[in-house]
């Protein structure tokens with residue numbers, strides 16, 4: 633039997649001594665067997681926590697995927713193997729923290745949404761699409777946007793929304809008659825549509841056209857903030873969070889569209905932990921409210937859309953508050 637296959641077998645048997653000996657002899661921990669599974673997945677599937685640790689310590693990637701797009705963490709989660717799951721979760725968080733630091737060092741002047749903002753978009757009743765047939769915003773998110781609006785408007789006062797899209801969250805925010813409602817939107821066509829549809833005429837609405845990164849000096853401080861952009865990455869969201877101490881008033885509520893890794897259940901958990909850890913370092917506590925979304929997401933929803941950006945049954949709506957307010 634070749635070394636890779638022996639590793640898989642030792643992982644399945646939870647034979648950590650054998651695993652370590654094979655690794656020491658140079659066996660490849662990134663090996664995939666004929667079913668597309670690697671040793672880490674085999675160990676996770678059967679809940680062999682020590683074997684999971686030994687493989688991770690030998691450099692097995694926590695985030696490798698099987699042909700059905702499942703990671704070792706997904707296998708541990710599905711089978712209810714808590715110890716193996718916790719070890720993989722921790723490995724995922726640590727790895728992403730380190731990778732984030734490296735990415736920030738390498739990319740000091742990032743402009744991740746440059747292309748999208750220069751391209752055409754198209755509107756239909758149920759979606760807003762970019763020029764590559766990727767969905768910028770879709771109507772199925774309507775109940776989620778209602779819930780986000782409710783959360784950020786719960787204290788009344790002055791509300792800020794970053795990213796207008798189809799105006800779902802802004803329409804919901806208007807129902808709470810906030811003292812003021814500031815909307816930042818960077819796409820010229822989305823902005824023109826806002827103007828055409830009368831948003832600039834609303835008494836309490838203040839529209840700021842531009843990228844949030846560029847219009848920060850025009851922003852004040854708010855009682856409720858919602859963030860939902862497009863064509864940006866986790867690093868951009870993280871960057872926005874660095875401004876919360878200035879943008880969010882004491883007692884204020886912050887929320888964001890939690891589409892983080894919406895195609896994989898385990899990666900999503902890793903990123904929910906990561907974002908709440910990073911918010912905690914800034915002095916905010918995050919509560920995730922589970923909302924079932926399976927019923928509003930039939931296959932027909934994605935017809936004509938290039939990428940299913942959400943494939944999970946539950947949406948976790950983040951509600952963030954300063955730790956000082958929760959004590």
Ligand SMILES: C[S@@+](CC[C@H](N)C(=O)[O-])C[C@H]1O[C@@H](n2cnc3c(N)ncnc32)[C@H](O)[C@@H]1O
Nearest residue numbers: 795797798799800801818819843844860861862
């Ligand atoms: C997902 S949509 C927002 C959907 C919105 N929450 C709703 O309820 O319809 C994202 C919006 O953010 C805008 N956007 C993208 N990058 C931005 C940036 N850097 N600053 C401000 N707006 C941005 C996009 O043009 C798009 O209209």
